[in-house]
Amino acid sequence: MTLVLDSEVEELRASVRRFLADKAPSERVRAVSDSGPGYDPDVWSGLAAQGVLGLVVPEELGGGGAGHVERAVVAEELGRALTPVPFLASAVLAVDALQSLDDDAARTEFLPRLAAGDLLGTVAVAERGGEWDRTGGLTTATERDGRWELTGVKTPVLAGQTAGLVLVLARTGDGPAWFAVDGAAPGLARDRLNTLDPTRRLARLTFDATPARPLVSADPAAALDTVADLAAVALAAEQTGLMQRAMELTVEYATLRVQFGRPIGSYQAVKHGCADVYSAWEHAVSVVRHAAWSADHDRAELPVAAALAQTWTGPAAFAAATAMVQYHGGVGYTWEHDAHLFYKRAKSAEQLLGSPAGHRARLADRLGL
Amino acid sequence: MTVVEETRDTPMSEYRRVLRDWLAVHAPGPLAHLEPEEQLQRSREFQAALYDAGYAGITWPTSVGGQGLGQAEQQAFSDEAAEHELPLYPFMIGMGMCGPTIVDLGTDAQRDRYLRPLLRGEEIWCQLFSEPGAGSDVASLQSRAVLDGDRWILNGQKVWTTNAQFADFGAVLARTDPDRPKHAGLTMFVVDMHAPGVTVRPLKDMTGRAPFNEVYFDDVEIPVENVLGEVGGGWHAAVTMLGHERVSIGSARRPRRSPLEFSSLAERAREAGVASDPVVRDRLAELYAHERALALLNSRIRQETAAGRPPGARGSVLKLAGALQLRRAIEVAGLVSGADAVAWDPAAAGGDELALAINAAPSASIAGGTNEVQRNIIGERILGLPKEPQVDRDVPFRELAVGTQRREGAR
Numbered sequence: 001m002t003l004v005l006d007s008e009v010e011e012l013r014a015s016v017r018r019f020l021a022d023k024a025p026s027e028r029v030r031a032v033s034d035s036g037p038g039y040d041p042d043v044w045s046g047l048a049a050q051g052v053l054g055l056v057v058p059e060e061l062g063g064g065g066a067g068h069v070e071r072a073v074v075a076e077e078l079g080r081a082l083t084p085v086p087f088l089a090s091a092v093l094a095v096d097a098l099q100s101l102d103d104d105a106a107r108t109e110f111l112p113r114l115a116a117g118d119l120l121g122t123v124a125v126a127e128r129g130g131e132w133d134r135t136g137g138l139t140t141a142t143e144r145d146g147r148w149e150l151t152g153v154k155t156p157v158l159a160g161q162t163a164g165l166v167l168v169l170a171r172t173g174d175g176p177a178w179f180a181v182d183g184a185a186p187g188l189a190r191d192r193l194n195t196l197d198p199t200r201r202l203a204r205l206t207f208d209a210t211p212a213r214p215l216v217s218a219d220p221a222a223a224l225d226t227v228a229d230l231a232a233v234a235l236a237a238e239q240t241g242l243m244q245r246a247m248e249l250t251v252e253y254a255t256l257r258v259q260f261g262r263p264i265g266s267y268q269a270v271k272h273g274c275a276d277v278y279s280a281w282e283h284a285v286s287v288v289r290h291a292a293w294s295a296d297h298d299r300a301e302l303p304v305a306a307a308l309a310q311t312w313t314g315p316a317a318f319a320a321a322t323a324m325v326q327y328h329g330g331v332g333y334t335w336e337h338d339a340h341l342f343y344k345r346a347k348s349a350e351q352l353l354g355s356p357a358g359h360r361a362r363l364a365d366r367l368g369l
Numbered sequence: 370m371t372v373v374e375e376t377r378d379t380p381m382s383e384y385r386r387v388l389r390d391w392l393a394v395h396a397p398g399p400l401a402h403l404e405p406e407e408q409l410q411r412s413r414e415f416q417a418a419l420y421d422a423g424y425a426g427i428t429w430p431t432s433v434g435g436q437g438l439g440q441a442e443q444q445a446f447s448d449e450a451a452e453h454e455l456p457l458y459p460f461m462i463g464m465g466m467c468g469p470t471i472v473d474l475g476t477d478a479q480r481d482r483y484l485r486p487l488l489r490g491e492e493i494w495c496q497l498f499s500e501p502g503a504g505s506d507v508a509s510l511q512s513r514a515v516l517d518g519d520r521w522i523l524n525g526q527k528v529w530t531t532n533a534q535f536a537d538f539g540a541v542l543a544r545t546d547p548d549r550p551k552h553a554g555l556t557m558f559v560v561d562m563h564a565p566g567v568t569v570r571p572l573k574d575m576t577g578r579a580p581f582n583e584v585y586f587d588d589v590e591i592p593v594e595n596v597l598g599e600v601g602g603g604w605h606a607a608v609t610m611l612g613h614e615r616v617s618i619g620s621a622r623r624p625r626r627s628p629l630e631f632s633s634l635a636e637r638a639r640e641a642g643v644a645s646d647p648v649v650r651d652r653l654a655e656l657y658a659h660e661r662a663l664a665l666l667n668s669r670i671r672q673e674t675a676a677g678r679p680p681g682a683r684g685s686v687l688k689l690a691g692a693l694q695l696r697r698a699i700e701v702a703g704l705v706s707g708a709d710a711v712a713w714d715p716a717a718a719g720g721d722e723l724a725l726a727i728n729a730a731p732s733a734s735i736a737g738g739t740n741e742v743q744r745n746i747i748g749e750r751i752l753g754l755p756k757e758p759q760v761d762r763d764v765p766f767r768e769l770a771v772g773t774q775r776r777e778g779a780r
Contacts, residue, residue: 001668003665003672004676251754254754255753262758263754266754266757266758268744272744272748275689275748278748279747283663283665283690285666285669286668286669287662287665290665311654312658361650363657367657
């Protein structure tokens, strides 16, 4: 097990960090979140040009032929910068779903376009309450004259309004199955949801006899588990990056801000809170590295590693963001300061793939409790 | 990816394999059933065998009797030793703290005199810093050494002294100049623990055991050549020694299964028939997450150390997290065991063991630097947050209030 990154991966990190600092600084994050599709197409194509959207896609399908360790580093940087891009939807969920299914035609058709960034993909599994149902939930797929149609409601769906390719888990007479739906398909209504986190768009997709293409899968439920675990790893990396940046900004402020004649960071009440955030972050980095390494090298360990990663990073990142608001005091509670963006992203991310209690329950299952 | 882990084909694993075979033959096995004196004798014999086989002072320079090897070999030894119950406890302070400090700061004569017997287990060492009035603030200690011709006369009391009951020598920190600020007026000495005026009393801790001692010095004579480092340079010597302590804490592995670790508590939950209770499952999963995350952090820091990035003050993160984990585990133990954690049939398996672990847990949050001190270290040395204003830094020691005193007019 390797928990140390090599210099190539660190170079990848540095290059993504430079790119985001240049093209997606905080003021752009705010502007982009407020308008249009909710992401900056130039940033998206820039990321595609750097080859980071298809890191885990094989080279012969236009990808980087790298691994989850590399992808986790990119996710960390996107989390640090709170970049509003559909990375998790397209470069993680959609890519992983296609790679976990057994449909060569779909893989060959979609993966090169997802890696190139000219097709935006997502996965629609969650239904009421957001938990991921392995049975396909209440969304049904029926076959009529050799054509398949979906009926049901999936919510929340990442980048659901903008995705050109929606991969859906639905219930059939023979159990759950995966389908590909065109984002512009007739009978598909896409409604933007109000979101706690302004930097990440979520939508409700309503399928009403929507035409769908069945995807070959030997075990659709097992494929879903893999997709969920890999997404848990990528999201945990994003949360770890968020934590790191929240911590840096908090420490910087606590060093500069003087009250009662000295920097507030010299008071143990503040200093110890920062130390606790640092400790949690060091743990988070370790847990995420382990999970990403497991995704690349030890799939038998992945279920525990992924559940562990979400169990740890969700609450830890929200605690770091809460500390950020708290130690910034009044200014941290203003709209003008960025602390609320960290707070909202962290709370939203903590619930995105299921609640912390749900992750702990999965961890308990996988530990044989 | 660069793999910094060892593989079976490298010379490193050869070292480990030879060591493993050696330990399989020479490890003495459990000694707990023997009388204390017999245990100590067997421990000394084993330490001498380690030295003669080239496994003592692995990272020490060859010029002082060490092996001149690296952290990788030391780690291999720690890992392999953890598979056995080795009686290394009497030599822990000497090997981990006093010896390395003599290597760093000792005179040639001191190195020649002390290091080889220390490595062979012929002479046992203890470390005498803490006092009743100087815990976290060690530099405020009040033990006093006064120069009298060619000797120093030492008076004072030390506390929490591990292994003093069988130590031959101690590294003692004493105040030699109370007119200077507290850090500047200290000197470290090598003291003969068998000298007249040295009294060692066992100190019972809250578990009822006495693994520590109180040590009293009454007009104890110390030859001038026993100054370790410089006169007035005691704080530098102490920091050097404590630096070695962190390394030795960080590299030690827990050899045996603790009743407060996840697997033990999960087993208890199954035995008690509560393992499927949703609250128990939730808390056990959380406990596991913290335990595993800490283990992964430990592994990561070890890998980074091997790759050339030393742990530095991040050792404080490991220590703090380990201490907090015990508190969490105690809570889960109560949840899992209920009244069985507090009252049990004397014949019941594990009852005494769990009670001892619960009662010993506070030690982890205090010994070797309290949780509060660890958070200060993390905040200041890692995050670079400003220190608190130090009101005592530049004041002559004799003008300071130290320890637990009733101030004039205070109640």
